[in-house]
Amino acid sequence: MRILIVGATSAIAEATARLFAKEGAEFFLTGRNSGRLEIVAKDLTNRGASKMQTAIFDITKLEDHFAILDQSFLSPVDVVLVAPGTLGDQKACEASAEATVKELSTNFVATAALLTQIANRLERGAVIAVISSVAGDRGRQSNYVYGSAKGGLSIFLEGLRNSLYEAGVHVLTIKPGFVDTPMTAHLSKGPLYVKPEVIATGIKKAIERRKNVVYLPFRWKMIMAIIRMIPEPLFKRMKL
Numbered sequence: 001m002r003i004l005i006v007g008a009t010s011a012i013a014e015a016t017a018r019l020f021a022k023e024g025a026e027f028f029l030t031g032r033n034s035g036r037l038e039i040v041a042k043d044l045t046n047r048g049a050s051k052m053q054t055a056i057f058d059i060t061k062l063e064d065h066f067a068i069l070d071q072s073f074l075s076p077v078d079v080v081l082v083a084p085g086t087l088g089d090q091k092a093c094e095a096s097a098e099a100t101v102k103e104l105s106t107n108f109v110a111t112a113a114l115l116t117q118i119a120n121r122l123e124r125g126a127v128i129a130v131i132s133s134v135a136g137d138r139g140r141q142s143n144y145v146y147g148s149a150k151g152g153l154s155i156f157l158e159g160l161r162n163s164l165y166e167a168g169v170h171v172l173t174i175k176p177g178f179v180d181t182p183m184t185a186h187l188s189k190g191p192l193y194v195k196p197e198v199i200a201t202g203i204k205k206a207i208e209r210r211k212n213v214v215y216l217p218f219r220w221k222m223i224m225a226i227i228r229m230i231p232e233p234l235f236k237r238m239k240l
């Protein structure tokens, strides 16, 4: 199996890649941080990856999208995992148009642009797995810029899944809840937090079973169903 991982230095992506490395998968890894990317690549090779290629790639540099995909699609790709994301500061976004645009760009605009190019290159039987978030299921005052970007991404993936169905390319939307990763390092951890390894196991299963949308862990499906049911006149008064 040949796997392209965009944002391979993500803790969730790395934990997922380790599970596939054990089975001898081939990888093309991209990431912004060359030092971290090489550490991840070496670790996956030590764990059993049968072939390893890496490339430096910042997803917001739209001018680089074409070249990076030309490089990574020299051989057919079976699975693409798209992980980049930033949990920007909501208050900073409220104070700065630039901060808001940057947040929307990484988490939605650049990701959607890249996915469009990826979709054009995949062959029947391939899977595109993209990490969205439960935060995209309902706008909340504490993180609605990040949440709206992920919400937009989830809708985009819904359309992409529909559009690629006939071509036999599968699209998986991954919606994790709270995960203990560098992204959430500055937040205090409650009982709903899980380690990236838990999410990784769920992602691998969902790829293999060709799931459409997965909440990880599963309990978030119930939590978000309840949150979505709260009537707007009540929801707008809540401090969430």
Ligand SMILES: NC(=O)c1ccc[n+]([C@@H]2O[C@H](COP(=O)([O-])OP(=O)(O)OC[C@H]3O[C@@H](n4cnc5c(N)ncnc54)[C@H](OP(=O)(O)O)[C@@H]3O)[C@@H](O)[C@H]2O)c1
Pocket (backbone or CB within 6 Å): 007, 008, 009, 010, 011, 012, 013, 031, 032, 033, 036, 057, 058, 059, 060, 083, 084, 085, 086, 087, 106, 131, 132, 133, 134, 175, 176, 177, 178, 179, 180, 181, 182, 183, 184
């Ligand atoms: N942690 C959670 O609670 C949680 C919950 C729901 C969804 N998610 C989503 O899960 C995904 C993975 O996050 P994580 O939890 O594994 O956190 P993480 O370890 O901090 O990973 C975030 C990754 O995004 C990469 N990234 C950010 N901006 C980028 C850009 N412009 N171009 C390329 N890569 C970029 C980072 O690269 P650098 O190493 O270069 O910074 C890093 O590899 C994200 O999409 C996130 O939104 C996380």
